[in-house]
Amino acid sequence: MTDGIAKDRLEKLQAMRGAGVDPFPPRVPRGIPLHELLADFDQRVGQAVTVCGRLSQIRDFGKLRFSHLQDRTGTLQIGFERDRLPAFWPDRKRVEGNDLVAITGIVGHTQKGERTLWATEVVLASKALRAAPEKWHGLQDVEQRYRMRYVDLFANPDVRAAFAKRSQIVREVRAYFDSLGYLEVETPILQPIFGGAAARPFKTHHNALDMPLFLRIAPELYLKRLIVGGMERVYEIGRVFRNEGISTRHNPEFTMLESYEAWADYKDIMARVEGLFAHLCATVLGGQTVVTFRGKSFDLKPPFQKARYLDLFAQQNPGCDWFDHQSVLRRARELGLKTDGLPPEKLANDVFEATVEDTLQGPIFVHDYPVAISPLAKRMPEDARVTERFELFLSGMELGNAFSELNDPIDQEQRFQAQLLHKDDETPGEVDVDYVTALEYGMPPAGGLGIGIDRLTMLLTGSDSIRDVVLFPLLRRVDPTAPTAEPAPPQER
């Protein structure tokens, strides 16, 4: 505790203890939610009710004080009158802004007509030793907001609203898949072989088994084992971990929705995605379909635009053949891309990303991706070089990825083997033999889908940064050994 405010508050706390008042009592009168009181406020005028919450700054008139009480459902003015609070009055200054309290009072109004609870009993529920941020601006400093999200949340109501919306989005995603007969499942986060995406994993270790493990980069391969097992429709909403850079669209741990549906193909999954967005518009957006994101507005009303991957590539890179390494190399150099050491398909996709992705306003389905960059997707019957796969883009941002799942164990094993040839740190060091074995037992044709819940939430809440929809985004820890201005904190008790 290094500042004078905390010292003042600590003194108040000790004064209360000295007077036999517990500043952190185990329980206080349990109040009703403010929205419930506000809903039929006029009928309750004259009645006594109890409410609980956090006090805002107190406006003091000597024998009369006002403050507002905030709980998760709303805000209500509290009036403290000397004549109604004879017992509390002498100690009134020990309860101050930011403290948590239970207030019993009489429902009424002020002379100007504002709804007010006239307190008859004030019980301190928890003493705040630190002051709330400034009342007009709240907590603005971005770093402090992320590092001290607990303050951000109670000081900035719109932040609370955004996370409430995220919760609602997840709930409605579940409702959508549940309504289609999908089962929600949970699969391992600790995996001996990482797979299902291309990304560097976090490594860890299990002591008792003395076994290296990876935090999953995707649940994909386990979910498809469940399709082999006959569960037929499954989805998982869970955390995945990718050991990559951090940006406004990337947090090292993020929440992924993956779903798999037997007997469906990627066109069916497109319809599912459109259905999901229609459902989210109807529920989360209250019937709206237009959202504003990064300064532009987007209509999420299905059907979405569609374009072939290779057509888009050709449009932006005339004369360049995706499958011809020499022409891709020329084009990549022309664009100033890094070319050395990259496998041909990686470079070709880099050219796609450099030239096409930013042009995709969307929402748009980009479909029919080359097999070389789609190791888990089924080939198109008409052209074995491309797969039945699509990604959903909006404002240049990838929101989802889906395909007809490769269920040919021989093809799958060959593709895994091919990956090992130019293995990098985004490729597992071995073939997931058990997954191939699962396919050998027979997997029905199936369509699978992955959607980044964080990015979806960014879109639906109009947040520019993923950190505004992740409660505790990863930040570098402040080095505790670095020299600081603060001496070692004094021992308090």
Place this chain on the structure above:
RNA sequence: GGGGGCGUAGCUCAGCCGGUAGAGCAGCGGCCUUUUAAGCCGUAGGUCGCAGGUUCGAGCCCUGCCGCCCUCACCA
């Protein structure tokens, strides 16, 4: 990793050309029974992110470091 920006009181921010570190809010002491950004009087609060350098003198100029933001790169 490259480029740009930021870091000053608990919070939000000023601080000019290098010349004694400021305001509002919060706090503390007063006055006030209808405020809601209450008001008025008084008061306290600072290692200017950290470390060095230049200078008679550094919040300001220079170098390095730490952290955050933006951006590019990276990232199916």
